[in-house]
Amino acid sequence: MKRRSMAALVAPVAALGLILSACGSGSSGGNSGLQDAGSNTVKSADINAMPVDQLKDGGDLKWPVDQLPDNWNYNQVDGTVADGAYMDGAILPYIFTQNADSSVVMNKDYLTSAEVVSTDPQVIEYKINPKAKWSNGRQFSWEDFAAYAKVLNGKDPAYLVSGTTGYEDISKVERGTDDQDVKVTFGKKFAEWKSLFSPFYPKELNADANTFNKAWAAKPEITAGPFKIKSIDQTAKTAVVERDPSWWGDKPKLDTVTYKVVDRAAQPDAFANGQIDFYNINNDINTYKRAQTDPNVAIRQSNNPDYTHVTFNGAAGSILADKDLRLAIMKGIDTVGISKSILGQMQKDTTPIGNHLYLKGSKDYEDNSGPYKYNADAAKAELDKLGWKQSGDLRAKDGKQLKLRLVIPSGTPISQQTGQIMQSELKAIGVGLDIQPVPSTEFFKNYVNVGNFDLTLFRWLSNSFPIGGSKGIYYLDPKNVNQNYGHIGDDKLNQLLDTAAQELDDTKRAADINAADKEIWAVGHQLPIFQSPGAFATRKTLGNFGSPGYANNPYDYLKIGFVK
Structure with missing residues (x-):
C-alpha cells in the first residue's frame, strides 16, 4: 500500500530575493524564477534522462537524509517516513511503480501479470515472476500476499499498522493453480487495488505482532531488490546498500548507495566537499544561491507531490x-x-x-x-x-x-x-x-x-x-x-x-x-x-536522477548512475 509519507519541514527559510532559473543548470543564470507548482510549464520530471549505456558501471550515490528509519517495516506506525520509503525502493519489491506523470505500471521483475478477473465480487489474480526470491532463498508465494493482507486488515490491534486502506476490504487470499498464482477477493470493491502490497514484505515479517512491530526496528531482516543492506551505522548515522548478486533483473549501474544523515543547513557545504551528490532546495533562496555558485550543480525542477x-x-x-x-x-x-x-x-x-x-x-x-x-x-x-x-x-x-x-x-x-x-x-x-x-x-x-x-x-x-x-x-x-x-x-x-x-x-x-x-x-x-516548488540541486554528472515528480515511489534505482 502506498500511503502518504511524512517529511519534516527542515529546509532553511527564504530570506532574500533572488531571480531563479527554471529547470536548467545552476550556472546558467536566468530571470524567470522557479516555475509555479501545477503550471503547464513545469516538467513532470527533470532527471537528466539518458540511456543506461551512457552511464558508467559502478560508483556510489551519496544520498542525504534527515534520519535513518525508526522502523524498516514501512507498514508499522513508526516506519512511514519519507527517508525510509526512499531506502525501501532499493531493497524491497514494489509490484506496481509510479511514473513521473502519476500513472502506474506493473513491475515485471516481480509479477508476470496482475488482472481483474471478476468484478462482482472483485477478484484480482496476481501471477508471480518465478525468478522472484527473498534473500533467505525462498521463492515468492501466495502465502506472502495472504500474511500481508491478514496483518493489515486492522482486525488485530496488537499489530501497530500505519494503514489498513484496501486490506480491510479483502475477504480472502487464496492459492491459484500453483504457489506463484494468487487470487485476492474483495468483500467490498476497491478501485485503487494497484496501490496494495507495495512495498512488499515476506510472510516471516508478518508472522506475529511482536515480529511485525519490533523485529525490523534496527534493520531489514529479509530483502528482495536490486540492492541489499551492506551496513547500518547508528553512530555515524549512515546506511549503505550494495548490489545484490542474487538479483534476477537488470543489473543496476551503481555499486552502492550511501544514505547519510546531514542537517539541511549543512548540505550545500557537504555537496561542495563531495560528501553528498544532491540536496532538496525546498524554499530556501540562500540554499539556491549556494547551488547557483557551485559549478558542479544542476538545478532541476518538476511538479513535486x-x-x-x-x-x-x-x-x-x-x-x-x-x-x-x-x-x-x-x-x-x-x-x-x-x-x-x-x-x-x-x-x-x-x-x-x-x-x-x-x-x-x-x-x-x-x-x-x-x-x-x-x-x-x-x-x-x-x-x-x-x-x-x-x-x-x-x-x-x-x-x-x-x-x-x-x-x-x-x-x-x-x-x-x-x-x-x-x-x-x-x-x-x-x-x-x-x-x-x-x-x-x-x-x-x-x-x-x-x-x-x-x-x-x-x-x-x-x-x-x-x-x-x-x-x-x-x-x-x-x-x-x-x-x-x-x-x-x-x-x-x-x-x-x-x-x-x-x-x-x-x-x-x-x-x-x-x-x-x-x-x-x-x-x-x-x-x-x-x-513545494520541487527544486533540487543535483550533481551534473548524475544521470536519470534529479527532480522525479511522482516517479519517487520508488525511485528507479536500476537506471541511476554517473555519466561516462
Whole structure:
C-alpha cells in the first residue's frame, strides 16, 4: 500500500530575493524564477534522462537524509517516513511503480501479470515472476500476499499498522493453480487495488505482532531488490546498500548507495566537499544561491507531490477536540500570507493549496477551501460565540486561557518561520501559540505519531492514489490510528471515503473524492498551506536522477548512475 509519507519541514527559510532559473543548470543564470507548482510549464520530471549505456558501471550515490528509519517495516506506525520509503525502493519489491506523470505500471521483475478477473465480487489474480526470491532463498508465494493482507486488515490491534486502506476490504487470499498464482477477493470493491502490497514484505515479517512491530526496528531482516543492506551505522548515522548478486533483473549501474544523515543547513557545504551528490532546495533562496555558485550543480525542477500543512489534535481531552474551535482557529491562520512569505521570493504563484486529496497539476484538483479561508473578524466572532472571551492579551473560558502548543522539529527554520507567522496571526484574534521545538529524530516517533501536540507542521508526500494513499489520514477508526494523528473525523466523512474507494468509474470517483475533501474541510481536520516548488540541486554528472515528480515511489534505482 502506498500511503502518504511524512517529511519534516527542515529546509532553511527564504530570506532574500533572488531571480531563479527554471529547470536548467545552476550556472546558467536566468530571470524567470522557479516555475509555479501545477503550471503547464513545469516538467513532470527533470532527471537528466539518458540511456543506461551512457552511464558508467559502478560508483556510489551519496544520498542525504534527515534520519535513518525508526522502523524498516514501512507498514508499522513508526516506519512511514519519507527517508525510509526512499531506502525501501532499493531493497524491497514494489509490484506496481509510479511514473513521473502519476500513472502506474506493473513491475515485471516481480509479477508476470496482475488482472481483474471478476468484478462482482472483485477478484484480482496476481501471477508471480518465478525468478522472484527473498534473500533467505525462498521463492515468492501466495502465502506472502495472504500474511500481508491478514496483518493489515486492522482486525488485530496488537499489530501497530500505519494503514489498513484496501486490506480491510479483502475477504480472502487464496492459492491459484500453483504457489506463484494468487487470487485476492474483495468483500467490498476497491478501485485503487494497484496501490496494495507495495512495498512488499515476506510472510516471516508478518508472522506475529511482536515480529511485525519490533523485529525490523534496527534493520531489514529479509530483502528482495536490486540492492541489499551492506551496513547500518547508528553512530555515524549512515546506511549503505550494495548490489545484490542474487538479483534476477537488470543489473543496476551503481555499486552502492550511501544514505547519510546531514542537517539541511549543512548540505550545500557537504555537496561542495563531495560528501553528498544532491540536496532538496525546498524554499530556501540562500540554499539556491549556494547551488547557483557551485559549478558542479544542476538545478532541476518538476511538479513535486509534496505539500506543507498544519495538523490539529482533535483527540478526546485535547483543547482542540471541539470542531467549532478548530474551524475558528483555522480561519485565524492566513495561509495566503504564509505562502507569500515562504514562496513569494521563489515563484509568482503563491496561491495556497485548497484540497487535501488532489494537488495542483492534477486534472481533478478543485479548491474546496472557500468557506474556511482566512477571516480574522469571523474567527473572533466564532470564538466569542463559543465562550472564549477576550481577557487581556488572550481569550479565556472557565478560567482556562486559550493557549496552544505547536510542536516542530528543532533546527528547521521554515517550520520556525511558519510558526512565528501563525503565532502573530493567532495573537491578533486572542489565541496564544507556544512553539515547542523537539529533536528532529524524535519528532515523528515521540510526538506526531502519538498525538503529543495541539498543532504540528510537517509535509505530506503524496502519490498516485488519492484514496489508497490518504484514506488512513482522514478515516476515523477508534481501533486503529493509521495516519490520523489528530484523531479527527466523523461517520459522514468515513462514508464518503468508503464510497470513493469503491467507485470503479474514474470520473465518478474523482467527484466522490472531492466530495470527501469538502467534508475534510468541514470537520477541521488539517490545514493545507502550500505545495513545494520541487527544486533540487543535483550533481551534473548524475544521470536519470534529479527532480522525479511522482516517479519517487520508488525511485528507479536500476537506471541511476554517473555519466561516462
